[in-house]
Amino acid sequence: MDRTTLRLEPPVLYIKDTGTVKGRGVFALRDFSVGEIVEECPVILLDLPFAALPEALKRSVFNWRVLVGETNNSFAIALGFGSIYNHDNPAAMRYDADSNNFTLKFIAVRDIRVGDELTINYNSIGGGTYWHDDNWFERMKIKPITSS
Numbered sequence: 001m002d003r004t005t006l007r008l009e010p011p012v013l014y015i016k017d018t019g020t021v022k023g024r025g026v027f028a029l030r031d032f033s034v035g036e037i038v039e040e041c042p043v044i045l046l047d048l049p050f051a052a053l054p055e056a057l058k059r060s061v062f063n064w065r066v067l068v069g070e071t072n073n074s075f076a077i078a079l080g081f082g083s084i085y086n087h088d089n090p091a092a093m094r095y096d097a098d099s100n101n102f103t104l105k106f107i108a109v110r111d112i113r114v115g116d117e118l119t120i121n122y123n124s125i126g127g128g129t130y131w132h133d134d135n136w137f138e139r140m141k142i143k144p145i146t147s148s
Contacts, residue, residue, distance in 0.1 A: 013039065013081050016144035018117060025117045026081045032112040038093055039106045046075045060084075062104065066125060067097035078104045081118075088119035095120055 011029060018025040032038050045064055046053070053061065053075065061075040061084040074099075076084055082104050085093070093106045112118065 013118065015081070015084065018086065022086045024084070025086045025119075026084050028112050028114055028116050028118060031114055032108040034108055034111055036108045037105050038108055038112070038118060039080055039082065040098075041078040041104050041106070042078040043076035043078050043097075043102050043104055044083070045102070047072060048075065049073050050075065062097075064097065067104075068099040076104065082106065085118055085120045088117075089120040089121050089123065091119040091121040091124075092116065093118055093120055105125075130134065 013026050013030055015024050015026055017023060018073075028038075043062070043064070046057075046061065050058065050061075050063075050073070057075075057077070061077055062083075064070065064074040064076040065072060067076075082095075085106070090112060092108065092112055094109050096105045097103075097104060097106065105118065106118070
């Protein structure tokens, strides 16, 4: 699919409160198998240093420079549900950047059932699902969102 093609499909994901300090999360409306693309999200690139981003964006952007091997300070806001997925370690999905189409693909790494929360790992460099620690919010000096 190229950048000029838009394909709309019935919803397969939804947002609801997780009932935890994470607040809202993204959940599956259907089953997904290992290796299946759950969502492919167009991205909007921001060419700013991370420190210059507003606090709310710091929790939602992806380090595009690292994902695609660029040398500038590019960060990506994923449209669709991409910038809403919560963190988990290990996560239910990995993600891959497509620099030709300016998209992020979110791919199931385990079988996902209807009603499961769809998560990514914020710590893992390059979109992996597991990382040896869970200190992303501390390392990035970002306060996690907590539900009230």
